[in-house]
Amino acid sequence: MSYRLRHLLLLVGLLLPCVASASYWQAQQLTAQWRQYLAESAQVLQQDATALAAEQQGGALTAATRHNQFGLTGINNAAEAQAVLSFQTPSGGWSKRTDMRIARLSGQQFGSEANYVPTFDNDATSTQLQWLADFYPQATPQLQQHIVQTIERGVALVLQAQYPNGGFPQSYPLRGGYHDAITLNDNALYQLMQLLWQVANEPHFAMLADSTKTEAAAAFYRAVDWLLANQVVVDGKRTVWGAQHHPLTGEPVTARKYEKASLVSSESAKILQLLLRYAPDYPGVAPSLAEAANWLRDKQISDKDRHRDSEGRLSLIDSPGSVIWSRFYDLKTGQPVFFDRDGLTYSDVSQISLERQRGYGWYQSVAAEFLAEYDQAAADKHCTNFGLDTPGGAGGAMLKVTNLNRSGPGSLAAALAHSGPRVVVFEVAGVIDLERTNLEINQPYLTIAGETAPAPGITLIKGGLRIISHDVIVRHLHIRPGDAGLPKRTGWDTDGIAVTGKDACNVLVEHNSISWATDELVSASGPRDKGPQATSKHITFRYNILAEALDYATHIKGKHSKGALVHDFSRHIAFIGNLFAHNARRNPYFKAHTTGVVLNNIIYNADANAVKLGFIDTEWAHTTFSPQNPQVAVIGNVLRYGRDSYSDLALVSYHGDAYLQDNLTFNLDDKAMYDTAGVIKRLTAAPVWPQGIRVMAAKEVEHQLLPVVGARYWQRDVTDQRIVQSYVNRDGRIIDSQQQVGGYPQIKPVHRPLQVPTDNINIWLESFIPTGTKPQEP
Known part of the structure; x- marks a missing residue:
């Protein structure tokens, strides 16, 4: 380090010779890039000091009020926004442990700990930027402009703080000591990386410049590169990370006396969660996750939980089924370690002082959350191609439904409850009254072959299907829940088919007729x-x-005519070649973090919206996630107004990201209408797409689709005939009860034995569908 640079750093207090860890920069052969970084940090530090001195005007500084958090849990009004804005330092950051409920006065310190302002420690800076972005939509135009400028300046500080190798210090501008270390402790690095990802990708930072988003994305992946390069290796195997790492060498280092160089489980687990959620396919991440998961499993303490007695003494007690981790592990032996203010290392938490037992989190369970997510992600790897390639129950047992009972031997419910691959066929036709219950499919590898029933097929009433397993095919059922004769708004809300939960994937629902659902x-x-x-x-x-x-x-909410819902985080969901008719809304509706395809559908007589994209901000208030726009490809669809349609009905509405191509929208006079309404960001390519799908031109959809849509389309029941004819005639309405259109079907049971062959089952199943009537499929 040059004499001039060292003198400059000492002058502004960047190097503190009395602090041992200030030697990060001493006796190091620094490249020009690192020397420039340190010089810029010193300049920013001096600029902050100069600005505060100018406010002081020779008088004494006023102290900031201390608060263990910030006095706020978010910004709820303009006054709180102004207060938070006032505590931003000239360099762009915020302090920790400072009360920000009342606006800062001129000449007042920016933080209660003046030597470390601004900082990224204890959630500072990242929290204020998140709050301001969340409040932005409620602000006045003038305040919005101020908020945008403030967030841009804050993100710029974070970008400037990033070390040339991709890591981040705990505080910036640098102040010396352990604060210059690359810090995972208290999730400092996790918070910064999450902020960068959200700036680059999430809608509540949409107000920022595109260049800022691009820089944030690049900074995020530089940090990923640093993590991959500095994951601690012990005996040739990658483990996790330390709480602090040397900014140059990447080795774990000591911070305070009770934070010695070691491996840290909890903060590493948060970093692993972030990599799993945001960068699972980035080169090098998969083996990093796998080896860290193995290490965490090896270090878990099973059947124990933490316990504090009345004086705060910490111990582990028996707790069958629980898992917990020590926060710190020895770098060489991998054994739990505990530290005290005397700087010594202990092997048992009972050996450290009562003050340190009370004042620090020595045991953590964050790793359990990561491992659960990691295991689920691994389990989901078999989920592919929108479920179109699922085998269903192919090759499994052939189970016959022989009666129309709601449950019991020979019933559909009994066949669904079987485990193992199975194909369900029918020797009976008629109505199965579910008596306000739903049939649950909780075992994988199932095909329901409704085409095998004698005419007029199987109809479920007063209930539906709930699918919570994988590799399921449902074909040729009529599902008509209806209101079951109950009074209005009694709270009976049921879907026709609900596919839900962590195990539900590779599901194909095709050639069914579903109507009269109350959800x-x-x-x-x-x-x-x-x-x-x-x-x-x-x-x-x-x-x-x-x-x-x-x-x-x-x-229970009252008016609720809804076609199809893709709930938050459900991904790779496709609607292909369906007839949506007489549903007021959600035809379909994709919510936050979803992806999907809406291809070659006919949508008729929707009232307020057809394809809806978006989310409700308040639904995310108590989650650890921020909402993100749905991303959907909308191609080759036909929307036609009906008698209930709003005069400005658009094909795609509300807010989200959509790739649109070759869609047709017509009003009641057959005049072309809008493709989009609301805040729809048009994508230049389909965000996701199923393999092997044939795309029809929109002008061909009505001619090609109407003859082959629905259950048993070669011999439609009277309800389906009426619905399809209503589209042809351009009539029909949104209804409140099945009684308005004839009520539940009255079908006399029909029995017919089946001779199931021992091989060529697929050919046998296809024989039930008249030759030449099947639509062209992938």
Whole structure:
């Protein structure tokens, strides 16, 4: 290091000779890039000091009020926004442990710990930027402009803080000591990387310049490169990371006396979660995740949980089924270690002082969350190509349905409950009354072959199907839940077919007729607060009639005519060649973090929206995720207005990202209407796409699709005949009850034995469908 540079750094307090870890920079052969970085940091530090001195005008500095958090959990109004804005340093960051409920005064310190302002420690800077972005839509135009400038300056500081090797210090501008280390402790690096990812990809930072988003994405992947290069290797195997790493060599280093160089389980687990969620396919990430997962499994403490007595003494107690990890592990032996203010290392938490037992998190369970996500992601690898390639129950047992009972031997319910690959065939036709229950499919590898039933086929009423397993094919069923004769808004809400949960994937629902549901006709879903690993995926709804979802019926919310819902995080969901008719909304609706395809569908007589993209911000308030636009390819569809359609109905509406090509929209006078309404970002290519799919031109869809859509289309029941004819005649309405259109079907049971062959089962199944009537399929 040159004398001039060293003098400059000492002058502004960057190097603190009394702090041992200041030697990060001493006796190092620094490249020009590193020397420039240090000089820029010193300049930023001096600029902050000069700005504060100018405010001070020779008077004494006013202290900032200390608060263990920030006094806020978010920004709820303009006054709180102004307060948070006022605590941004001239360089662009914020302090930790500072009360930000009341605006900072001129000459007041920017933080309660003046020597480390700004910082990324204890969630500082990243939290304020997130809050401001969340509040931005509620702000006045003038305040919005201020917020954008502030966020741009804050992100610029984060980008400037990144070391040339991709790591980040705990505080920037640099102040010396352990704060200059690349810091995972207290999730500092995790918070910065998550911020960079969100700036680059998520809609609540959409107000930022494209160049900022591009730089943020590049910085995120530079940080990934640093992580991959510095994952600690012990005995030739990658483990995890330290709580702090040397900014130049990448070796784990000591911070405070009770934070000695070691491997850290909890903060490493958060980094691993981030890599799994945001960069699973980035080169080098997969083996990094695998070896870290192996290490964490090896270090877990099973059947134990932490316990504090009345004085705060920490110990482990028996807890069958629980798993926990020590926060720190020895770099060489891999054994749990504990530290105290005396700088010594101990092997048992009971050996350290009571003050340190009380004041630090020595045991953690964050690793369990990562391992659960990792295992689910591995389990989902077989989920591919929108479910179009699923074998269903091919090659399995042939199970006969011989009666129309809701349950019991010979029933459809009994066949669904079997385990192992199976094909369900029918020796009976008629109505199965589910009596306000749903049939659950919780075992994988199933084909329901409704085409094998004698005419007029199988109809389910007063309930539907709930699919919570994988590799399921459902064909040629009529599913008509209806209101079951209940009063309005009694709270009976059921889908026709719901595909839901972490195990639901590789599902193909084709050639069914689904109507009169009191929630959605069909849905793909899962819990939004658990991420994509907990949600259904790779599902196709193809060649179905999805019609007459009941509006003002038994749903607790009242009016609720909804066609199809793709819930948050459900991905690779396709709607191909369906007839959506007389559903007020959601034809279909893709919510946050979803991906999918809407191809060659006919949508008729929707009222407020046809294909809807978007999400509700308030639904994400209590999750660890931020909502992100759905991304959907919308190709070759036909939308026709009906008597219930709004005069400005567009094919795609609300807000989201869509690739649109060759779609047709017509009003009641057959005049071309809108493709989009709302905030729809047009993509230049399909975000996802199923392999082997034949795309029809939109002008051919009506001619090609109408003859082959729905269950048993070669001999449609009276309900399907009426629905299809309503499209041809351009009549029909959105309904509140099945009673408005004739009520539940009354079908006399029909029995007919089946002779099931021992081989060539697929050819046998195809023989039930008249030759020449099948649509061209992949």
